[in-house]
Amino acid sequence: MKKLFLILMLFAPLSIFAQKFGHLNANEVMASMPEFIKARGELEATAKQYENDVKAMQDELQRKATAYEQGKSTMNATKQQETETELQNMYQKIQQTFSDNQQALQKAQQEKMAPITNKLVEAIKAVGKAGSYVYIMDVSMGIPYISDTLSKDVTAEVKAQLAKMK
Numbered sequence: 001m002k003k004l005f006l007i008l009m010l011f012a013p014l015s016i017f018a019q020k021f022g023h024l025n026a027n028e029v030m031a032s033m034p035e036f037i038k039a040r041g042e043l044e045a046t047a048k049q050y051e052n053d054v055k056a057m058q059d060e061l062q063r064k065a066t067a068y069e070q071g072k073s074t075m076n077a078t079k080q081q082e083t084e085t086e087l088q089n090m091y092q093k094i095q096q097t098f099s100d101n102q103q104a105l106q107k108a109q110q111e112k113m114a115p116i117t118n119k120l121v122e123a124i125k126a127v128g129k130a131g132s133y134v135y136i137m138d139v140s141m142g143i144p145y146i147s148d149t150l151s152k153d154v155t156a157e158v159k160a161q162l163a164k165m166k
């Protein structure tokens with residue numbers, strides 16, 4: 001009887017303090033969110049517009065550079081210098097526009113994605129609290145191994161929670 005009592009006392013703390021762990025693929029969950037799909041589409045459209053604007057500027061520069069090369073032999077030194085300066089200024093403007101577009105696109109991405117990310121985090125927290133999880137880890141962040149027996153995949157639960165939050 002003493003042995004049984006000792007064994008129960010040894011294993012009791014393990015069952016009393018059993019901890020629950022969960023994991024999910026946040027990228028998969030986010031990719032299924034309608035607001036993410038909409039934001040991604042808007043960002044892609046903006047990026048395409050920026051790309052088209054820079055391409056048009058590059059085409060114009062190329063056209064003027066070709067015309068300059070063809071007519072260079074008939075130009076006086078002053079006209080050559082003016083045209084070269086104009087071409088250099090166009091090139092610098094293209095570089096600046098590209099840089100500005102990249103910054104604007106990055107800012108737009110941060111502004112559009114922040115509320116989506118926050119909503120996902122809130123859903124994960126709600127699932128964690130409701131399920132009494134100690135941790136919910138994101139496997140899309142490069143965790144090399146997660147035990148399927150000790151950690152539960154809560155991806156579906158987080159998706160369901162997001163559906164409730166609409």
